[in-house]
Amino acid sequence: MLNLDExxxxxxxxxxxxxxxxxxxxxxxxxxxxxxxxxxxxxxxxSLFTRSKNRIEFNDTGRLAVEYSRKIIAAADDxxxxxxxxxxxxxxxxxKSCAASALSLLLPSLVQKxxxxxxxxxxxxxxxxxxxxxxxxxxxxxxxxxxxxxGVFCREFMTEKLYICLPKEHELIKETTQSxxxxxxxxxDVLMESERGIWTDLCYExxxxxxxxxxxxTGSFEKEAKDSPLPFFVTDRNTNSxxxxxxxxxxxxxxxxxEITYYLISRDKDYIM
Amino acid sequence: MLNLDExxxxxxxxxxxxxxxxxxxxxxxxxxxxxxxxxxxxxxxxSLFTRSKNRIEFNDTGRLAVEYSRKIIAAADDxxxxxxxxxxxxxxxxxKSCAASALSLLLPSLVQKxxxxxxxxxxxxxxxxxxxxxxxxxxxxxxxxxxxxxGVFCREFMTEKLYICLPKEHELIKETTQSxxxxxxxxxDVLMESERGIWTDLCYExxxxxxxxxxxxTGSFEKEAKDSPLPFFVTDRNTNSxxxxxxxxxxxxxxxxxEITYYLISRDKDYIM
DNA sequence: TATTATTACGTTAGGCGTAAAGATT
DNA sequence: AATCTTTACGCCTAACGTAATAATA
Numbered sequence: 241m242l243n244l245d246e247x248x249x250x251x252x253x254x255x256x257x258x259x260x261x262x263x264x265x266x267x268x269x270x271x272x273x274x275x276x277x278x279x280x281x282x283x284x285x286x287s288l289f290t291r292s293k294n295r296i297e298f299n300d301t302g303r304l305a306v307e308y309s310r311k312i313i314a315a316a317d318d319x320x321x322x323x324x325x326x327x328x329x330x331x332x333x334x335x336k337s338c339a340a341s342a343l344s345l346l347l348p349s350l351v352q353k354x355x356x357x358x359x360x361x362x363x364x365x366x367x368x369x370x371x372x373x374x375x376x377x378x379x380x381x382x383x384x385x386x387x388x389x390x391g392v393f394c395r396e397f398m399t400e401k402l403y404i405c406l407p408k409e410h411e412l413i414k415e416t417t418q419s420x421x422x423x424x425x426x427x428x429d430v431l432m433e434s435e436r437g438i439w440t441d442l443c444y445e446x447x448x449x450x451x452x453x454x455x456x457x458t459g460s461f462e463k464e465a466k467d468s469p470l471p472f473f474v475t476d477r478n479t480n481s482x483x484x485x486x487x488x489x490x491x492x493x494x495x496x497x498x499e500i501t502y503y504l505i506s507r508d509k510d511y512i513m
Numbered sequence: 514m515l516n517l518d519e520x521x522x523x524x525x526x527x528x529x530x531x532x533x534x535x536x537x538x539x540x541x542x543x544x545x546x547x548x549x550x551x552x553x554x555x556x557x558x559x560s561l562f563t564r565s566k567n568r569i570e571f572n573d574t575g576r577l578a579v580e581y582s583r584k585i586i587a588a589a590d591d592x593x594x595x596x597x598x599x600x601x602x603x604x605x606x607x608x609k610s611c612a613a614s615a616l617s618l619l620l621p622s623l624v625q626k627x628x629x630x631x632x633x634x635x636x637x638x639x640x641x642x643x644x645x646x647x648x649x650x651x652x653x654x655x656x657x658x659x660x661x662x663x664g665v666f667c668r669e670f671m672t673e674k675l676y677i678c679l680p681k682e683h684e685l686i687k688e689t690t691q692s693x694x695x696x697x698x699x700x701x702d703v704l705m706e707s708e709r710g711i712w713t714d715l716c717y718e719x720x721x722x723x724x725x726x727x728x729x730x731t732g733s734f735e736k737e738a739k740d741s742p743l744p745f746f747v748t749d750r751n752t753n754s755x756x757x758x759x760x761x762x763x764x765x766x767x768x769x770x771x772e773i774t775y776y777l778i779s780r781d782k783d784y785i786m
Numbered sequence: 787t788a789t790t791a792t793t794a795c796g797t798t799a800g801g802c803g804t805a806a807a808g809a810t811t
Numbered sequence: 812a813a814t815c816t817t818t819a820c821g822c823c824t825a826a827c828g829t830a831a832t833a834a835t836a
Contacts, residue, residue, distance in 0.1 A: 242517050242589050260815060269803050274817060284593060286600035293809045294815045301600045304649070308592030315588040316515050319581030320557060327559035327574045376577070533790060542828050547792060566834045567790040 242283050244316055247309045249276045254306040259296060280305070326376040333359045334378035338366040338438040341400055341477040342382045342502040350380070363436045373505050380512060381505045384438055393509045397502045398477075402439065402493040404430075405485060406471040419492045422446040429453060431472040433461045439473060442497050515556050517589055520582045522549045527579040532569060553578070599649040606632045609646075610655035611639040611711045614673055614750040615775040619655065636709045646778050653785060654778045657711055666782045670775045671750075675712065675766040677703075678758060679744040692765045695719040702726060704745040706734045706753075712746060715770050 249272075253262045259273040266273075277296065281288050288302035298306065328334075333354045337343035343361055350359055364372070366383050373381040373392060387394045404420055406412060412420060412428060427449040432440060435454050443452055453470065455461045465472055465484045474480070474490065492498070504512040522545075526535045532546040539546075550569065554561050561575035571579065601607075606627045610616035616634055623632055637645070642654040646665060660667040677693055679685060685693060685701060700722040705713060708727050716725055726743065728734045738745055738757045747753070747763065765771070777785040 242593070244515050244517070258815070259817095270815080271804085271817075272802060275801080278817095284596050284600075286597055291816085294817090295810080296816065301596060301603065304599050305592070305596045308588075308595055312585065312588045312592055315581075315585045319578070319585055320515065322581055323557050323574060323578045324559055326577050327557075330574065531790070532792095543791075544793080544829090545827065548826080551792095564791085567792090568835080569791065 242312070244313065246276045246280060246283075247313055249273055250280050251306055251309050251313065253277065254298065254303075322375065329376055329379055331357065333357045333380075334372075335359065335361040335380045335382070336364045336369040336372050336378045337361065337382035338364065338369055338384060338441075339382065339400070339500070339502065340434060340437050341475060341479075342398060344479065345398060345477070346380075346382065346504070363434075365441075366438065370505065373507060376507060379506060379508065382502050383505060384500050384502060386503050387505050391507055392505055393507070393512060394503050394505045395512055397504045399499060399501045401476045401500075402442075402498045403474050403476070403490050404471055404493050405474050405488050405490045407469055408487055408489055410471060410489075412471070413489060413491075417491065419494045422493065422495045422498075425471075425493070426450055429470055431455075431461075431465060431468050431470040433472065434458075438500065439475070443473070446495070446497065515585070517586065519549045519553060519556075520586055522546055523553050524579055524582050524586065526550065527571065527576075595648065602649055602652055604630065606630045606653075607645075607651035608632065608634040608653045608655070609637045609642040609651045610634065611637065611642055611657060611714075612655065612673070612773070612775065613707060613710050614748060614752075615655045615671060617752065618671060618750070619653075619777070623653070636707075638714075639711065643778065646780060649780060652779060652781065655775050656778060657773050657775060659776050660778050664780055665778055666780070666785060667776050667778045668785055670777045672772060672774045674749045674773075675715075675771045676747050676749070676751075676763050677744050677766050678747050678761050678763045680742055680761055683744060683762075685744070686762060686764075690764065692767045695766065695768045695771075698744075698766070699723055702743055704728075704734075704738060704741050704743040706745065707731075711773065712748070716746070719768070719770065 249262060249266060249268075252266055253259065253273065256262045256265060259277070260270050263270040263273045277289065284301075284305055286301055286305075288299060288305055289296050290299050291297075333350065335343065335346065335350065337346070340363055343363065347359070347361060362378075366385075369378075369381040369383050370387065372378040374389070382397065386396070404425060412424065426447045429451045430443070430447070430453065432443065432452045432454050434440060440452070443450070455464050461472075462480055462484055465480075466486070472484075473493070506512045522535060522539060522541075525539055526532065526546065529535045529538060532550070533543055536543045536546045550562065557574075557578055559574055559578075561572060561578055562569050563572050564570075606623060608616065608619065608623065610619070613636055616636065620632070620634060635651075639656050639658075642651075642656050643660065645651040646654040647662070655670065659669070677698060685697065699720045702724045703716070703720070703726065705716065705725045705727050707713060713725070716723070728737050734745075735753055735757055738753075739759070745757075746766070779785045
């Protein structure tokens with residue numbers, strides 16, 4: 241009967257080249273490896289090696305067997321990983337979001353609704369959020385595109401609009417300026433609130449010539465924003481104190497992507513309805 | 514450590530519903546299954562069942578674990594199957610062909626070239642031939658389309674052209690008839706040499722209104738052809754005795770597919786060059 | 787009472803390490 | 812002499828079956 245322990249010795253031998261080295265790295269005796277290789281041939285029912293007196297090497301069949309052994313081991317590793325993360329997802333209510341604002345809005349209601357379970361949350365790339373929900377790694381995800389997949393429920397959650405906040409004398413402001421497009425902002429350095437989240441990703445994409453400056457320490461954005469002559473972005477979901485807007489003008493940003501709709505996704509309907 | 518034997522007991526339990534039935538079908542004692550299920554929970558490191566006093570059932574995590582366990586078992590079965598068939602392909606020189614004529618032409622040279630190995634050959638569907646070569650199940654394949662895939666070599670082998678052989682007074686023959694198209698033949702019953710092979714497939718496709726009649730016993734085609742008033746197909750690679758053509762006229766068949774080019778494919782260049 | 791899961795216990799077989807032998811470079 | 816594979820031998824663990832227990836329907 242094929243056996244995962246033996247399979248691992250088998251592929252390790254393929255990587256090490258000699259039985260002795262294999263025994264070394266696996267912390268077992270050399271005879272153990274010899275026996276395992278013999279039993280692999282019995283299990284597969286075919287010859288897997290060419291043997292000379294003090295040398296044993298894979299033949300073509302052996303190399304094929306190694307390939308397939310790797311697949312079995314990968315399947316086993318995958319099984320452990322997936323089952324454990326699912327179990328953990330049942331214990332800990334995990335939320336991944338592509339944006340901080342939507343997460344902040346959602347969390348309080350989750351804390352109330354699932355007061356019996358610890359809640360962990362994380363800002364992550366949109367694609368990873370979707371994947372995590374797909375694979376039961378997290379209970380609820382927040383993304384910016386509607387999702388229509390079997391076994392995954394989706395509903396609209398909220399919208400958020402981008403504004404730019406500039407010092408009154410900033411060169412981008414002309415007399416008649418009511419709003420600014422990404423093209424107009426592109427090239428002007430901007431202070432960002434966070435290194436992660438959908439807005440940051442968007443700025444990297446739409447403002448290629450702009451240098452995005454991040455707070456030196458996490459959480460020091462407000463302080464730095466007050467002292468800085470740089471423009472910064474805010475949204476209609478802004479949670480900063482009013483003081484950062486002193487001496488500044490806030491203008492809407494126009495162009496594709498400046499208004500985002502967030503969607504909640506989950507494999508469990510009750511989690512998002 | 515995850516173990517294939519235990520995994521099989523695990524998925525069998527999922528199919529049987531009770532530990533006792535599982536023990537029965539697997540021919541082991543009930544305590545063995547109890548212990549295995551306990552050790553599965555240890556291996557995965559999570560709870561997989563809900564237990565009442567004399568009832569044990571899968572929970573959600575358990576059902577997920579069963580899914581993944583099936584994948585591991587499938588990977589293991591696949592490995593055994595593939596490695597064994599590859600080993601066999603090294604011992605026995607296996608040829609699969611979509612047509613008998615090309616096989617007949619190829620076999621003698623193979624017998625000479627690989628006189629140290631037994632040769633087995635088979636007529637099969639074109640797609641299965643290609644798949645067999647891809648998966649190392651056979652050494653050489655004969656198909657009718659050129660193939661360009663990594664790791665598979667291909668070369669042109671021979672061509673074969675289709676003719677129809679009719680009794681002199683057959684209604685399909687007019688004064689000026691020099692050839693017949695599939696459209697003209699379609700609807701007329703025809704005696705076929707074999708139930709397998711590319712020509713038979715082609716006739717099924719191009720002569721939907723025709724009833725194809727096969728020899729009652731394999732190998733009795735020549736005998737039946739002499740006595741029959743039906744037309745039959747031959748090719749320029751015909752190997753039947755001249756006697757079957759007595760009192761008959763042989764006309765070329767026209768139309769797409771009436772001339773076929775055969776290609777040899779193999780994962781080993783030397784096998785076909 | 788029949789069925790089911792679990793625990794306890796004694797036995798056994800299989801797997802491991804040590805030691806040694808045989809062969810190669 | 813050092814390295815490598817294989818065989819032989821003894822030990823010990825881990826897995827099995829039997830028997831018994833407990834609970835349910």
